[in-house]
Structure formats: C-alpha cells, structure tokens
Amino acid sequence: MTSPAAMEYLFDEKILNNALKIDPKITIKDNFHLRPLARNDFEHGFLAALSQLTEVGDVSRERFDEIFDKMKTNGCYYVTVIEDLDTNRIAGSATLFTEYKFIHGGGLRARIEDVVVDNDYRGQNLGVALVQTLKSLSQVLHCYKLTLDCNDQMISWYRKYFDFQIEEGRSNFMTIRFSSSSSSP
Amino acid sequence: MTSPAAMEYLFDEKILNNALKIDPKITIKDNFHLRPLARNDFEHGFLAALSQLTEVGDVSRERFDEIFDKMKTNGCYYVTVIEDLDTNRIAGSATLFTEYKFIHGGGLRARIEDVVVDNDYRGQNLGVALVQTLKSLSQVLHCYKLTLDCNDQMISWYRKYFDFQIEEGRSNFMTIRFSSSSSSP
Numbered sequence: 289m290t291s292p293a294a295m296e297y298l299f300d301e302k303i304l305n306n307a308l309k310i311d312p313k314i315t316i317k318d319n320f321h322l323r324p325l326a327r328n329d330f331e332h333g334f335l336a337a338l339s340q341l342t343e344v345g346d347v348s349r350e351r352f353d354e355i356f357d358k359m360k361t362n363g364c365y366y367v368t369v370i371e372d373l374d375t376n377r378i379a380g381s382a383t384l385f386t387e388y389k390f391i392h393g394g395g396l397r398a399r400i401e402d403v404v405v406d407n408d409y410r411g412q413n414l415g416v417a418l419v420q421t422l423k424s425l426s427q428v429l430h431c432y433k434l435t436l437d438c439n440d441q442m443i444s445w446y447r448k449y450f451d452f453q454i455e456e457g458r459s460n461f462m463t464i465r466f467s468s469s470s471s472s473p
Numbered sequence: 474m475t476s477p478a479a480m481e482y483l484f485d486e487k488i489l490n491n492a493l494k495i496d497p498k499i500t501i502k503d504n505f506h507l508r509p510l511a512r513n514d515f516e517h518g519f520l521a522a523l524s525q526l527t528e529v530g531d532v533s534r535e536r537f538d539e540i541f542d543k544m545k546t547n548g549c550y551y552v553t554v555i556e557d558l559d560t561n562r563i564a565g566s567a568t569l570f571t572e573y574k575f576i577h578g579g580g581l582r583a584r585i586e587d588v589v590v591d592n593d594y595r596g597q598n599l600g601v602a603l604v605q606t607l608k609s610l611s612q613v614l615h616c617y618k619l620t621l622d623c624n625d626q627m628i629s630w631y632r633k634y635f636d637f638q639i640e641e642g643r644s645n646f647m648t649i650r651f652s653s654s655s656s657s658p
Binding site (some may be wrong): 343431 | 519523526531537539540544552570572573576579587588616618619623624626627631635638639643646647648650651652
C-alpha cells in the first residue's frame, strides 16, 4: 500500500485542475492521469522518461528527494506528469517554471522546460496534452508571457498546436556549457 | 543618513566577490561599484535603468518591496547592479537566475536576464563587467550551463566577450504573449 507521504505532490493539484478547465480540448485516454509530480514517481519511471530527453546521470533517491524538496519550497516549479494508470508508469513529463520580474509591472514570466513523452507512449496526444496544460497553467498564474527554447525540428509542432512564435529579430538562444555534460538540453 | 534596512542586499555580497576573483580582467573605473541589488535602489534609478530595456510599467514602492522580498526568499535571483558612487545612481543592471533540474545529476542551470546599461554610461565597459561577473558567478554556483536569449544585434557581442554559442539545430527561442504587454523582452 502506498503511504500518504509517498503520494505527496510537488504542487497543489487544484491549480492544475483550474488550468485543465480552461481548455476542454485537452483529451487523453481514461487510463492516463495528468497530475503534479509525486515524490514516489522516483520508483515509477520518472527519471527513465527524462533520460529519453537528455543525460540524467546519477540521481539517487536521496538526491531526488533533495531536489523535490528544493523545488517544493521554492514554489515556482510545476513539474507535471502523465501516469499510465494500468502500470503506474510515468508516460510523459513537462515542467512549467515561473520567474519574478521587476519589469512589466512586476509581472511573472513562465517557461516550459524538459518536455518528454516516453517512446512507448508516442502518438497518443500526451505531448500536446502536457504542453497545452502548461500553457493554460501560465494563464491561471497570470504570467505575461510564456517562452521555451527548442530544437529546429520542434518549431512547427510548437507553432501548430500552441501558437508559439519565433519573433523576428529577437529569437536567438545562446549557451555556455561549463563541464563535460551531454549535448542536450 | 541611509538606514541599515535600506541598504539591505538581495543576496550575499560575498558570493559576488568570489565571482569577481575568478576573472581579474573585469575592470571598471573606481567611481563604479558592482554589487547586489539593494532595497533602496528603488530611489536611485534602478527602474529608470530597466525602463531603457523594456516596459517597466507601474511599479510602486510597495510592489518593488514585494518582488524584492519574493526574490530574496526564493534565493535563486542574483540581480547585480553597478552604482555610480559620485551620484549614487544605478548605471547598469543584469540578473543571474538559477533553476533546479532533475537532469544532469540534479544540476543547476543558470540564465542571464535583463541586461541593461543606462544610456548615459555607455562605452565604459559596464555591460562587459556585468555579464562577465554573472558568468563567473554561475561557475561559483557550480551550474552546468548558462543560457540567455537575445536580439540579433547582440549575438556577436555575447560571442566575442563571453564565448556564448549559438548551437547548431537547437537554438530556437519561442514565445507566447498573453496580454497587451510591450514588445521586449
């Protein structure tokens, strides 16, 4: 039996449910549950899903809990997952992350990060559901803009399903990598 | 006389001093002081400097304090300013902002945001000093990468002075704006 502590969520599920109400077009099959990251997702393939996006490296249970706690205390991390209820496996994940600003009347900016759908769950609308939910979430949180950086091959997808724009003259993304970390993201 | 509360810094100046030690090439004239944002910078032109970058809008003293407090509690905001010691005016500002990750061994990613030098202080190396300091700061904080998004005309500057790279096939920056906010950033 799962203990209540293990089912602890990273953020309040009510906020996510408010976001889901904005766009009734978000449809995934009934055996999928879109919800905040839970502490026990460590045991249900959350890092395995992320490893299909980039190098996860050596993240122990203790390290996972440490980051989970930091994100939860910080309060600006909305790591959202889709669980396959038949197997309790994490089928996909995406993160909304907010930033306080002095500009724009002291507004809040949102970013989408680390979007991944497990290879075994492709073609079931899960990526669209995740990003559409985070877009709605950023509106629920009253953000003035939502941004992301992506690979060339993802541009048309973000444009088609969510109206993300490459803005003329100001859409350059630049990087410095400090160690021998992997290529992306 | 300035009260101690008014001179309260957003983050520990020691961290910034450690960053400054990394690169002895950072040189600005003696009448400039590079330091963390202080609470009383509201009275010394901090928002006026930011308004040369984008729309600041209506940010009252109370709203400023509220954002300052949120950023300070959050602990991931390194808003760094250069003060003109002759006038106590803010000559420039740039922000380093860090994000917890489950990927890369549970690493920390850094971002540079809201870089601005007041028009009256151009050509005095202040922009280079600010960004170089934040680059060093992201190393002091053991970040695995440092990123930014910028206008076309800034690419060569970030490449030349700091070795920022446009990475082939994965340097696209996309945006959704939700309200009638101004054009940039």
